[in-house]
Amino acid sequence: MALPVKLDSTSRTLADLGVSLPDRITALFADLRAEFDREAVGVRDESSWRVFRDAWLGRKSGVLTRVSDNWLKPATPALKRAVGAALNELRAHVEATVQARRTALDDLAAQVAAGRDRVDLSLPGVHRPVGSAHLITQTFREIERIFLSLGYSVVEGPEIETPYYNFEALNIPEHHPARDTMDTFYIAPPPVGAAPPGLLLRTHTSPMQIHTMETQQPPVRIIVPGKVYRRDNPDATHSFMFHQIEGLAVDTDITFCDFKGTIDYLVKQFFGPTVRTRLRPSYFPFTEPSAEVDASCTACDGAGCRVCKFSGWIELFGAGMVDPAVYGFVNYDAKRLSGFAFGLGIDRFAMLKYGMHDIQVLFQNDARFLRQFR
Numbered sequence: 286m287a288l289p290v291k292l293d294s295t296s297r298t299l300a301d302l303g304v305s306l307p308d309r310i311t312a313l314f315a316d317l318r319a320e321f322d323r324e325a326v327g328v329r330d331e332s333s334w335r336v337f338r339d340a341w342l343g344r345k346s347g348v349l350t351r352v353s354d355n356w357l358k359p360a361t362p363a364l365k366r367a368v369g370a371a372l373n374e375l376r377a378h379v380e381a382t383v384q385a386r387r388t389a390l391d392d393l394a395a396q397v398a399a400g401r402d403r404v405d406l407s408l409p410g411v412h413r414p415v416g417s418a419h420l421i422t423q424t425f426r427e428i429e430r431i432f433l434s435l436g437y438s439v440v441e442g443p444e445i446e447t448p449y450y451n452f453e454a455l456n457i458p459e460h461h462p463a464r465d466t467m468d469t470f471y472i473a474p475p476p477v478g479a480a481p482p483g484l485l486l487r488t489h490t491s492p493m494q495i496h497t498m499e500t501q502q503p504p505v506r507i508i509v510p511g512k513v514y515r516r517d518n519p520d521a522t523h524s525f526m527f528h529q530i531e532g533l534a535v536d537t538d539i540t541f542c543d544f545k546g547t548i549d550y551l552v553k554q555f556f557g558p559t560v561r562t563r564l565r566p567s568y569f570p571f572t573e574p575s576a577e578v579d580a581s582c583t584a585c586d587g588a589g590c591r592v593c594k595f596s597g598w599i600e601l602f603g604a605g606m607v608d609p610a611v612y613g614f615v616n617y618d619a620k621r622l623s624g625f626a627f628g629l630g631i632d633r634f635a636m637l638k639y640g641m642h643d644i645q646v647l648f649q650n651d652a653r654f655l656r657q658f659r
């Protein structure tokens with residue numbers, strides 16, 4: 286490849302090149318300019334632009350510096366004017382073009398970036414599925430709403446309890462047979478032969494009856510939603526963890542009628558206005574009298590079917606009037622006060638309302654099942 290004219294001619298003086306007449310000057314500069322314009326076209330990115338700029342404008346060894354040093358400075362007085370004028374003209378052209386190439390490159394880069402960042406409004410959006418509350422949470426909220434409308438407050442309590450709150454203060458002393466139905470998980474077993482009690486997972490929400498009455502004077506109207514635990518083997522109707530809502534109302538003039546009316550209102554609100562309730566005698570150490578609340582079968586409306594084992598009734602939950610012995614544990618005046626309490630199984634309520642036969646599906650987290658209850 287032939288040496289470009291700029292490398293060749295500009296490193297020599299005009300005398301060396303044999304130039305002595307002004308008209309040859311014009312041709313020399315025209316060649317340089319043509320070479321420059323050719324190179325300018327080849328500048329495609331920032332790094333080649335830098336090489337290009339330095340080759341022509343570099344102070345030490347750029348083409349224009351060489352022209353100035355080799356052509357202009359040693360030129361004869363006869364040529365100096367023409368060389369100076371031509372050099373100025375070339376310099377103006379080179380500077381303007383180098384700057385223009387830079388501007389063009391910047392514009393191009395901005396265009397490319399804008400194209401990359403452009404939002405395509407025709408693309409499908411990011412689909413974020415909207416979740417919903419678990420059926421158990423929904424059932425909690427529904428029952429809370431019913432009791433809030435009756436003037437009750439919602440309180441929560443610890444899942445880890447002492448035997449005193451879970452049993453003793455509820456009138457279930459250590460060797461009471463009622464403890465057999467409420468075996469639980471012990472977190473800190475009582476040290477052998479020592480007095481301090483262990484910690485256990487509560488078997489019911491009833492301990493909150495005690496906590497509430499210890500800290501609050503009547504009138505008391507509370508419900509307590511929460512998790513409870515029992516040492517049960519899982520099957521269609523048992524789970525080692527399930528959910529309850531405790532209810533407690535204590536005041537100076539609460540009667541069995543209030544108890545019945547409240548229970549009936551709750552059941553009708555939750556299961557529907559045609560559902561009837563009945564009370565069957567039962568036993569809990571912390572209520573007297575105690576009752577098992579039944580509802581007319583939600584599947585057959587009391588006619589008798591497989592769901593209600595052809596009895597027309599379904600057992601719903603345990604309840605009763607607060608046993609005066611319990612007031613003794615919380616320093617309430619048993620002569621002046623009366624009240625009722627109940628413990629609803631939330632899982633059972635949800636299963637009955639929606640016709641489910643296996644409690645385990647509530648805890649398996651299969652979204653296909655859970656999605657049905659949005």
Ligand code: PHE
Pocket residue numbers: 488489490491569572603604605626627628629
């Ligand atoms: N705590 C009892 C249970 O879990 C239910 C209950 C609560 C009964 C309140 C009477 C009064 O079995």
